[in-house]
Amino acid sequence: MRTIVLTTGGTIEKVYSEQEGSVVNAAQKIGRYLKQLRLPDRDVEVIPVSNKDSLEMTAEDRAELARKIAEIVGRCDGCPIVITHGTDTMTETGRYLQRAFPQPGVPIILTGAMRPLGFEGSDGLQNLTESLLAARLLAPGVYIVFHGQVFAADRTRKDREAGTFVAAEPD
Numbered sequence: 001m002r003t004i005v006l007t008t009g010g011t012i013e014k015v016y017s018e019q020e021g022s023v024v025n026a027a028q029k030i031g032r033y034l035k036q037l038r039l040p041d042r043d044v045e046v047i048p049v050s051n052k053d054s055l056e057m058t059a060e061d062r063a064e065l066a067r068k069i070a071e072i073v074g075r076c077d078g079c080p081i082v083i084t085h086g087t088d089t090m091t092e093t094g095r096y097l098q099r100a101f102p103q104p105g106v107p108i109i110l111t112g113a114m115r116p117l118g119f120e121g122s123d124g125l126q127n128l129t130e131s132l133l134a135a136r137l138l139a140p141g142v143y144i145v146f147h148g149q150v151f152a153a154d155r156t157r158k159d160r161e162a163g164t165f166v167a168a169e170p171d
């Protein structure tokens, strides 16, 4: 069975830039980390869509993401989708995808990290692993999977102080 991973950037993919003296979105690195996982019955296809801090995501970026999802659903019947994304606007994209795909037919899972993959204390590989498992188990719908929790995309918010996602009422 195949799972599709769409990458859009965010902290999970950030790298340290010596020139800028800060972490930035540069090259896609999700694929490299996925190779570390033992997934004997699972073929994971990584498709880079964009690579930016999610605060800089535009309406066109989200429309492009929705186009990619529609394309995947068309060619890969029943393939669940995991999207790596910045945490600051993850719920916004989640709600957008819920409207774009009211009955998606497969689980669509957004995930990310509070610390970049490869950095000490990173939660990136944990969130990726949990999302890949959740993608096999959940009913069709749009979700956020983060730190061992699963939320419907419109029933969660980022809690900055706690450094994670928490349950919230839909707007």
Ligand code: GLU
Binding pocket: 009, 010, 011, 012, 052, 053, 054, 055, 085, 086, 087, 088, 089, 112, 113, 114, 115
């Ligand atoms: N502002 C960044 C973003 O949303 C950092 C937050 C994160 O990914 O954790 O992409």
